[in-house]
Structure formats: C-alpha cells, structure tokens
C-alpha cells in the first residue's frame with residue numbers, strides 16, 4: 001500500500017457518562033470503530049496514514065465538542081455528516097459500590113443511524129480515493145436495512161478495485177431485532193470483506209456454536225482471503241491470502257485492569273502494520289502488543305503517553321518487500 005494511505009472507518013461514537021446513577025457522572029465518548037480510528041491515527045502517524053472517521057452527528061454543541069476532540073486526536077473529519085435536529089447516541093456506565101459496571105444505552109435515534117439518509121454521502125463520494133475501509137458488526141447493527149445495503153454496495157465497489165475492506169465481527173445481540181437478520185448481515189459482510197478480524201467468543205455467540213473450539217474451526221472456514229481469529233490471551237490465529245495458518249502468541253499481562261477496547265486496539269495495531277506492507281504475523285504481533293498495553297489501563301482510550309513508545313516504533317517492511325494486495 002502506498003505511503004500516506006487513506007483509511008475510512010464507519011461507525012458510531014457515543015457520548016459516555018460514567019459514575020453512579022443519580023450521583024456525579026463523568027463525561028467522555030467512545031465506540032468500537034471510533035476507538036480503532038483513534039489508535040490507528042496514533043500508530044499510523046509516523047507512516048503518514050490519513051485516518052478519517054465516517055459517521056453522523058447533530059448540529060448541537062455536544063456534537064461540535066466531539067468534533068473538536070476528534071480533530072485533537074488527529075482524525076480527518078471530512079467524512080462526517082452533520083444532521084440538524086439529530087443528536088449523538090449516549091451510554092451510561094453505572095459503577096456500583098463493588099466496582100461492577102452495567103451499561104445503559106440511548107442510541108435508537110442517534111445521528112449515526114441516519115448517515116445514509118442522503119442521495120450520496122461523503123463516504124460514497126470519496127469511494128474512489130480510499131485505500132481501506134473498516135467497519136464492524138456494530139456499524140451494521142445501527143443502520144436501517146437501506147443504510148446497510150448502501151454500505152454493502154460500498155464494500156463491493158472498494159473490493160472490486162482492490163482496496164482493503166476490513167470487517168471486525170463485534171456482535172452485540174441487543175442491537176439486532178433477531179439473530180437471523182444478524183447472521184444474514186454478517187454472512188454478506190464476510191463475502192464482501194478482504195480482511196476479517198474475528199473474535200472467537202462473538203462468533204460462537206452469533207452462530208450458536210457449542211464450544212469455542214467449534215467457533216474457531218467455523219471461523220477458519222470463512223470465505224475471507226485474509227483472516228485473523230482473536231482468542232483473548234490465547235495465541236492469535238492469522239492467515240494471509242492463500243497462506244498457511246500461523247499462531248501468534250499474545251503478550252503476557254500480569255494484571256488485566258480493563259479489557260475495554262482490547263479488540264479495537266488490536267485492530268488498529270494490526271492494520272497500521274498491514275497498510276505499511278508488513279506481513280500478517282508481524283502485524284498480529286504488533287496488534288497483540290498494543291492490545292496488551294491497552295488492557296493494563298482503565299477506559300477505552302489510554303493516554304497517549306502510555307503508548308508513546310509503540311506509536312513511535314518504526315514500521316517493519318514485509319520480508320518479501322511486497323505491499324498488501
């Protein structure tokens with residue numbers, strides 16, 4: 001892939017409230033694809049990667065505040081739509097006296113759901129200039145059926161011209177009206193993607209498989225040329241197009257503080273390397289290292305300083321010198 005590649009990530013970033021219900025709440029923001037975008041911008045800076053987050057926000061002050069913060073994270077904002085009268089989605093993390101966390105969501109009418117409610121969106125208009133598109137099972141879940149069709153058409157268009165189309169299988173049952181619809185959408189995404197990042201747990205849950213081993217075996221048979229199967233602390237399985245399966249060890253972590261964004265940061269680490277032409281095993285190794293760092297800190301987005309060494313690490317060239325095809 002060329003230097004200064006352009007990546008677009010489509011999804012939803014929500015406002016976050018964390019604390020005790022009816023007590024003091026601290027405000028933040030986050031979302032799976034958004035977390036990946038931020039970590040990718042941090043890790044891809046040295047390689048001149050352009051990372052654009054594609055979503056919709058409202059025209060309210062909170063939406064403006066989000067955009068300012070996203071720009072501060074180095075994200076390109078040219079694919080963001082602003083929809084008058086809509087608002088960003090919101091979720092609350094209620095931390096009880098024993099430190100247990102529970103989540104509540106207000107996202108049914110969020111702006112991001114309406115991203116494709118236009119003749120042509122900035123993402124579609126930019127389709128011929130994007131080198132890689134990244135989306136997740138949550139990106140699909142939040143869209144109405146017509147929006148999903150538009151996103152699938154975009155995946156097909158990019159895939160046809162050899163761009164990288166990456167699908168991450170984040171499966172959240174409560175976002176789907178029924179499992180059958182979710183399975184249909186995931187099946188389509190797997191046919192259209194050139195790269196899939198599959199969490200074994202989520203694969204097992206979606207397809208109702210009897211064991212994690214069965215989930216891994218089924219995931220290995222998915223019709224995607226480049227496949228990564230994540231299994232928590234167990235070695236990551238990875239296969240380049242036409243290549244053999246390789247097991248890449250994860251990093252030992254003595255004390256896991258918070259696994260939020262483990263998969264999101266893995267995806268960013270992996271893609272930052274693949275977009276620079278590094279081979280799949282090296283890319284998975286870097287993804288594992290970044291994810292291991294992230295889970296040793298609270299929250300989805302760890303401070304920049306806590307990963308400055310990883311972000312500054314030089315990109316390894318592919319042993320055969322060939323960039324991602």
Ligand code: ADP
Nearest residue numbers: 199230231232233250251253262263266288291
């Ligand atoms: P997800 O966050 O998508 O549910 P996983 O739980 O499989 O996915 O974790 C994603 C990645 O985070 C793993 O591939 C690994 O790199 C890292 N990771 C998760 N848990 C651990 C752990 N206990 N020790 C080391 N690395 C971990």
